[in-house]
Amino acid sequence: xxxxxxxxxxxxxxxxxxxxxxxxxxxxxxxxxxxxxxxxxxxxxxxxxxxxxxxxxxxxxxxxxxxxxxxxxxxxxxxxxxxxxxxxxxxxxxxxxxxxxxxxxxxxxxxxxxxxxxxxxxxxxxxxxxxxxxxxxxxxxxxxxxxxxxxxxxxxxxxxxxxxxxxxxxxxxxxxxxxxxxxxxxxxxxxxxxxxxxxxxxxxxxxxxxxxxxxxxxxxxxxxxxxxxxxxxxxxxxxxxxxxxxxxxxxxxxxxxxxxxxxxxxxxxxxxxxxxxxxxxxx
Numbered sequence: 001x002x003x004x005x006x007x008x009x010x011x012x013x014x015x016x017x018x019x020x021x022x023x024x025x026x027x028x029x030x031x032x033x034x035x036x037x038x039x040x041x042x043x044x045x046x047x048x049x050x051x052x053x054x055x056x057x058x059x060x061x062x063x064x065x066x067x068x069x070x071x072x073x074x075x076x077x078x079x080x081x082x083x084x085x086x087x088x089x090x091x092x093x094x095x096x097x098x099x100x101x102x103x104x105x106x107x108x109x110x111x112x113x114x115x116x117x118x119x120x121x122x123x124x125x126x127x128x129x130x131x132x133x134x135x136x137x138x139x140x141x142x143x144x145x146x147x148x149x150x151x152x153x154x155x156x157x158x159x160x161x162x163x164x165x166x167x168x169x170x171x172x173x174x175x176x177x178x179x180x181x182x183x184x185x186x187x188x189x190x191x192x193x194x195x196x197x198x199x200x201x202x203x204x205x206x207x208x209x210x211x212x213x214x215x216x217x218x219x220x221x222x223x224x225x226x227x228x229x230x231x232x233x234x235x236x237x238x239x240x241x242x243x244x245x246x247x248x249x250x251x252x253x254x255x256x257x258x259x260x261x262x263x264x265x266x267x268x269x270x271x272x273x274x275x276x277x278x279x280x281x282x283x
Contacts, residue, residue, distance in 0.1 A: 005051045012045050013061030017069070018194055020062070025192040028150060031088050038092055039099045040125055046100075047110030056093065056100035063089045074193070075164075154276050157185045168229050172237045179257060180233060182273040186266070187216040236260060
């Protein structure tokens, strides 16, 4: 294997990591679906790149990238949950190796031609993708429902964000604190960190108003997660103070969220997450 091939494999591993991370966040992939999607993407890469004899190494590099990303960028323990990550990657690397040896290396062309047997493999791939996306309904407006139904995801991220951003949430009206976390969970789910980093890079080249930061605040200048939290807090305080003069205190939270988003679906999602957080704290 030449140095150029190795460098290309590293680049492919970054692409693969971004794709799988996005799918995990978007559709809450289980282990089986993660393995299937990874191998499908590996086949696609092998079809586009001719030096694919040992392309399963891309998955090995993806494991290393994930470990470094989780440990140093997210500041989390990659080896938590009884080494579940290690087990999953072990299975993933083995299946990728078998895919490489017994499919990719056994055909002259990855993509089907005429009536070759590999058409069956591609039919299975197409059927799996059709069934998966049909079941998960790729429409943007219905996707957040899956977060709301996953209370464990909401509670886990509430704890994580509270630990990380508690000192950065500066509100005049402390009653809005859990609304800030609810927005944070909702927006992070729809626009995870790795996608936001791409948005930030894109913004540097195309300087036009863009939604940035974990709170997804539209901005004409470059802002980070902390900046977005500060701006969101100020906006929520302004709305709350205005509503305080007009609304009863019982329904003021609903009214604040409604004014913050001006979108019925988003309002419903935020309030549902907010309710789950409050129920968790009262247990």
